[in-house]
Amino acid sequence: MIVVENLVKSYNATRVLHGVDHCQQRGEAVVLIGPSGCGKSTFLRCLNQLEVADAGSITIGDVTVTGGGPPRNAEERERQRRLRLRAGMVFQSFNLFPHLTVLQNVAEAPRFVKRMPRSQAEAAASALLAKVGLEEKAGAYPAQLSGGQQQRVAIARALAMEPEVMLFDEPTSALDPELRDEVLRVMRQLAEEGMTMIVVTHEMQFARDMADTILFFEGGRVLEAGSPEQIFTAPVHERTREFLRRASTR
Amino acid sequence: MSNAWRLSRGSFSFLVFVLLLASRPPPGFCADHLQTIQARGELLWGADAEGGAPYVYPDPQKPEQMAGFEFDLANALAARIGVKAKMVQNQWDQLLPALDRGNFDIILNGLEITADNRQHAAMSRPYYVYAQQIVTRTDTMGPSDLDGLKGKTVGVLASSAAQRLLQRLGAVDVKSYPGNVESLLDLKARRIDVVVLDLPIALYYAKPDPALKFSGEPFSPGYYGVAVRKEDLSLLAAINQALEQFIRDGTLERIYRRHGLWDDRQAALAAYQPEAVVQRKSISTLREWPKYLPLLLRGALTTVALSVLGMAVAVVTGLVVVLARLYGPPLMRWLAQAYVEVVRGTPLLIQLFMIYYGLPQIGLRLNAFLAGILGLGLNYAANEAENYRAGIQSIPKGQTEAAQALGMTQAQILRRIVLPQALRFVIPPVTNDFIAMFKDSSIVSVITLVELTKVYGELATSTYDYIGLGLMTAGIYFALSYPASIFASRLERRLAYDRR
Numbered sequence: 001m002i003v004v005e006n007l008v009k010s011y012n013a014t015r016v017l018h019g020v021d022h023c024q025q026r027g028e029a030v031v032l033i034g035p036s037g038c039g040k041s042t043f044l045r046c047l048n049q050l051e052v053a054d055a056g057s058i059t060i061g062d063v064t065v066t067g068g069g070p071p072r073n074a075e076e077r078e079r080q081r082r083l084r085l086r087a088g089m090v091f092q093s094f095n096l097f098p099h100l101t102v103l104q105n106v107a108e109a110p111r112f113v114k115r116m117p118r119s120q121a122e123a124a125a126s127a128l129l130a131k132v133g134l135e136e137k138a139g140a141y142p143a144q145l146s147g148g149q150q151q152r153v154a155i156a157r158a159l160a161m162e163p164e165v166m167l168f169d170e171p172t173s174a175l176d177p178e179l180r181d182e183v184l185r186v187m188r189q190l191a192e193e194g195m196t197m198i199v200v201t202h203e204m205q206f207a208r209d210m211a212d213t214i215l216f217f218e219g220g221r222v223l224e225a226g227s228p229e230q231i232f233t234a235p236v237h238e239r240t241r242e243f244l245r246r247a248s249t250r
Numbered sequence: 251m252s253n254a255w256r257l258s259r260g261s262f263s264f265l266v267f268v269l270l271l272a273s274r275p276p277p278g279f280c281a282d283h284l285q286t287i288q289a290r291g292e293l294l295w296g297a298d299a300e301g302g303a304p305y306v307y308p309d310p311q312k313p314e315q316m317a318g319f320e321f322d323l324a325n326a327l328a329a330r331i332g333v334k335a336k337m338v339q340n341q342w343d344q345l346l347p348a349l350d351r352g353n354f355d356i357i358l359n360g361l362e363i364t365a366d367n368r369q370h371a372a373m374s375r376p377y378y379v380y381a382q383q384i385v386t387r388t389d390t391m392g393p394s395d396l397d398g399l400k401g402k403t404v405g406v407l408a409s410s411a412a413q414r415l416l417q418r419l420g421a422v423d424v425k426s427y428p429g430n431v432e433s434l435l436d437l438k439a440r441r442i443d444v445v446v447l448d449l450p451i452a453l454y455y456a457k458p459d460p461a462l463k464f465s466g467e468p469f470s471p472g473y474y475g476v477a478v479r480k481e482d483l484s485l486l487a488a489i490n491q492a493l494e495q496f497i498r499d500g501t502l503e504r505i506y507r508r509h510g511l512w513d514d515r516q517a518a519l520a521a522y523q524p525e526a527v528v529q530r531k532s533i534s535t536l537r538e539w540p541k542y543l544p545l546l547l548r549g550a551l552t553t554v555a556l557s558v559l560g561m562a563v564a565v566v567t568g569l570v571v572v573l574a575r576l577y578g579p580p581l582m583r584w585l586a587q588a589y590v591e592v593v594r595g596t597p598l599l600i601q602l603f604m605i606y607y608g609l610p611q612i613g614l615r616l617n618a619f620l621a622g623i624l625g626l627g628l629n630y631a632a633n634e635a636e637n638y639r640a641g642i643q644s645i646p647k648g649q650t651e652a653a654q655a656l657g658m659t660q661a662q663i664l665r666r667i668v669l670p671q672a673l674r675f676v677i678p679p680v681t682n683d684f685i686a687m688f689k690d691s692s693i694v695s696v697i698t699l700v701e702l703t704k705v706y707g708e709l710a711t712s713t714y715d716y717i718g719l720g721l722m723t724a725g726i727y728f729a730l731s732y733p734a735s736i737f738a739s740r741l742e743r744r745l746a747y748d749r750r
Binding site: 082096 | 649653
């Protein structure tokens, strides 16, 4: 369902992705791990076109974006937007819209991107808020919520567009340990429901429990890929072993 | 009581004494201002050389030098009392207050000998007999006498005899101009029907212009005289003596003939008999506020209309400019930035002159009110664009990314996410600008609009109560701008979604 071929990305002279390939089935939960600056976040942002790759192709569902560089015309812009609609994104810093209430945050895109009637969009938004356990906060503004609550709203907001894949970019890194669990619980629930997911995280327990596949990134390449069993108990590469040892003693 | 206190009180009263001496010498002290002038070696004469031909104006051949019949007369007068003449530039309708302040010794600049002017200064015997001339466009059948002006839009020089004449006449839409050239420009631009002005000005500026013609004979003759401060009696006597001599020995006739200004009316100069001056008591406009406040409020109405509409133009145009600058294709970005830089980097006054007097020359004729709104609005649009830019760029990048990730288009992101958040940051500087424009709008008086400050100026020069009227005017400005700033801070609080 997701096919990435030979993805290349540089910032100025520095190459951060060296031709990454990736293939993922519907319902599969993939976790990206690796040291800081290894390219895993950039890879995720490329999937959603927040970064535009220099070369390679990305297919999600029935939309394919090929070639490098920003869109040059209306048709390419529209294709980029359609690719984005296939993927929902959750950011490390939540990025909720501070001028809208929680309910409006969730209903905004369905109303204005999908042109859903307001009542219908808000009903759907309420249901999603119930799913992440925040229906009583519908009328609050983001600034009135804790970080964990904000991130759960952000997940509901992404789900509201009914994406085929959910992308999580270090969703718990900005949270205090006691707030992480409520976010991880929502993510577990999504994985169990069969949501296709790609998660960039440092939460090794989550990776171990929930991932179908783990990709170990290093130096802009996928150094090793495999099931949690394989990666955690019998990593092939010395670098993987070293990273996991450091991560577990941290 | 301590010594220090006594000492400081002593030096304080000494200071007051010195200040009193410096600010206004008592009359007896300075009775011989003539001697002061002779000791100084210079007679300072106040005049306005902007559009000042044929009285006094920069010589077109040698622009660093002055020319004009009053320039020649001033030199002759100065020579007669044994000094050199030196002109002091001063806006024409503010000559009398400036004389009073001591900026120069005499006014020699087409100042009419009228009861009004004699309230404020001592006037010499006349040195020229002027009359009023009606000027119209060549292609129209204009009125040829005073009664024919009723119902017309008539341009005059501010504070001139023509303005007083027409205001007494009533039923005339009088537009007053800061100089002589502007009214004729507006006549040619068809914004007004006729111009009434002193004959010498008409001879110099209107006669040679094929687009303009004299309509009817000159009327309402009057005298120009030299004005001196009332206490400078010896100076006045010396000037009168000199003028009498010039009339007798033909010096005046020679000067006037050289400038093409000699006519039969000048015979009356020799036979002049001064009338007695009736002293009028000074006016306290504060005590008589019911008479003056409504006039000021009517001016305030124009000020409000100008700044509200001007700001509307600025707010909308500024948005267009900032969107072009931030999101347009390269050429548009460049144009928008050039607009901001050029408009911010040039004076509003020049922009107004170009819109009002310049555009008609390329066929676009706006009335003064529209030109004022456009001038203020387009000028402030540059500031608003910068305010918006600061506001838009203060919105974190994550907001745009989150909206992009949801599949929103560029336009949707702007309208639904970025601009609503930027609004809050933009309200305080835009309110500041609104209040600034409110006060800046007084500059439009240069294109004949009569707003609050202009009304103040007109009333103050006729009543001489600069302080009383000033307090009333400042009070009106404050009463109008303060609610605007209260409204803005309320709005700002309402939009503070992150501090609830």
